[in-house]
Amino acid sequence: MDAADTVALLMSPQGRIDPYPAYERLRAFGPVVQAGPAMFAVTGYAEADELLRDPRLGVLDDALRDRFLPGWRDSPAIASISRSMLRTNPPDHSRMRRLAAGAFTPRRIAAMRDVVAAQADELIDAMLRRGDGGEPVDFLAEFAYPLPVGVICALLGVPAADRPLFRRWAADLTGVLEPVITPEELAVADRGAVELRDYFAELVAARRRAPADDLTTALVRVHDTDGERLSGDELLANLVVLLVAGFETTTNLLGNGLAVLLAHPRAADALRGHPQLAPAYVEELLRYDPPVQLTTRLASAPVTVGGVEVPTDGWVLLLLAAANRDPRRYPEPERFDPWRAQSHPLSFGAGPHFCLGAGLARLEAQVAFPQLLRRLPGLALVAPPRHRSRLVLRGYESLPVTIDTPPPAPRDGTPAGAAGGTP
Template identity: 45%
Template sequence: MKTAGKIIGALMSAEGKSNPYPIYRQARELGPVTQIAPEWFLVSTYAEVREAMRSSAYLKNRYSSVDESQRAVRRSHRSIQIFDESVLLQDPPEHGRMRKVLSAAFTPRRIAALEGKIQQVTDQLLDMLAERASAGEAVDFMEDFAVRLPLTVMCDLMGVPRKDWRRFRPLAQDLNAPLEMLVDDTQLAAADAAAAELDEYFSALIELRRADPQDDLISVLLAEADSEAGQLDLRELLANLELLLVAGFETTTNLLGNALAVLFNHPEVRGGLLAGKYTYSQFIEEVLRFDAPVQHMIRSAGEPGMKLAGVPIPVGAELVMLMGSANRDPLRFPDPDIFDPARPDNQPLSFGGGAHYCIAATLARLEGVTAFSRLLARYPRIALIGTPIRADRHGLRGFRELPVVLDR
């Protein structure tokens, strides 16, 4: 594999989606920054991915410089608009305005208050797993636990009725397709349909909260959005609510599934956790490095004369930043293919960096630590049974099915 273009092709293959890490090694061998096409560059090493993440000169709203015909195409797809109009793909000053509103709902006090709720939901789900297992039913860790924990917590946080949780996983899977490097017309049509359903759902819920505010995230965001300082319009509010629910929970779902797979593949780590050799915080942080739930993001050069690793980057050129590769960069992490929860100075790039650092990162870590400390305390011999099935994605890396037996 000699070119960055072939690297991208290999990552989009079934084999690459299943295990991208050997391909990342080849990408790093080409150099920290390599050209894919005239205005496309691949960034595969820790220092350079981190630099591009933290620099305000590399833009998230990489479509601001495209011509009107391309913008019109994007506007014709509501699924793409949701991400374009959310905090995810905004730059200053719009990014700061939106993030200030959203931050009001993710204060340290509010996140700390959720710990008891997360423990309660975790224990309820573990009870349900036990009931299914005792009845002789198959247990799919993804559907029965990894999806339900973050989705239930987010529903409770936002004020979305728990009874509606089942409808959100397929909507999330469809809506998130435009976040991949390549998306076809069929996937885009499904994403647009999911966006329309979510718009209708949240529009109705917003009207309910306007009439009767509650102690939930939607009511908080409405109050902030309607204030003079907030000034979020309805489309921006919808976009950010949908982003928080569907994009937010799926990354944590993938974190939980990837973490359990690590325990199956590295029994010595399970033993170390049960013996107190490692903390669960160390374990989750190493999972984030070793098999991140988000593998890449894209930025564009916003200023003339830019260089990255000495490579000139023209204005408007796009950078495909491989966080999954950066987290396995041997220049930053010695023996990067070894899973080591005791790894010193472990700072993976899985939640981004700079102004766009994930606003819900603390919540995701708290859910991961709570889930696995309680899961292993109750089912220390949980084991894989059957064949795990990976989701057919590269950017959002996780499992679709992970069949388990609780007490082998």
């Protein structure tokens, strides 16, 4: 199987469910490999990090879409995403990002810790009631979705009663982020885009009538004061992206992370007893099975990396999850090890498009996992969970758990109490 065949396998239903074998097959060709006439796959950490920061590589903006995706404006999903900071290059990307960045400063995120902890406790209380008597509880529906959606909706000023609407709409829309999408999947994504755009058009109108202390009101004021700083289409598109990115990635981080912890009970026990270890655990969970597996870039000029020249108009498939398992950076990368000396995974990207909400996602996970393990010591999977058939945003369809069974016997070989010197 050559590199092109391996990339095709990665995009297939089988590859989407379990991409890691395909990553390793690609790695065998080198950290950067040509996988088609104008396609290059990157599995090396240093190479991916370098390319994410290189200004000669950009996302597919309007001018490039006109060349490579004629008729893209007919798709509400593609058109909506294209107006946001997610799919624009500098200077437009920088202009839009600055307008929202104030809500995600380290100081503001740190100030949210108590609010996140209180919400997590409320959700755990509900899980205890629902799982009383050994009844299975879907961790995604009962915790991993409502926690981050509640946090991002509070920032945006979305009423609590509306929050259940977004899970399906977001799941539909995010199909458009996949590197390969069928016409049927695009139709579903278009439906989600229309629902989300209509919702935020109503919320924007409501904030004009009655301003509030939230990010939506702040962005509406920017648009209404100076439309050149933020157009009407950009306003709606960025509200949609902020909402979807604000919970979709974190929901997958919480679901993927819990599955890993339950498979490594000694490591989970160490975190249960020493919650101060949570930052290192979250970094390793992000490295080991990240919620965002890849991103793409297009070269605007020739770039040489890893001994391979990417020509102008060359597509670059940056396999973040593969880079996070590069053995040149992470010894024994297939092993979950929250005591690694270095981490800094590329799960949130790097460079201009580094995830704006990365700090918030980290905070939510750092708060949630110790609370879950402490309050639900008997948490256990009902059965092996199934992943969604998505490659870019990797997560589970559902995660049924029971909460009153005894913890499983240690089986991962992690020394009890091994926590970088912590007893």
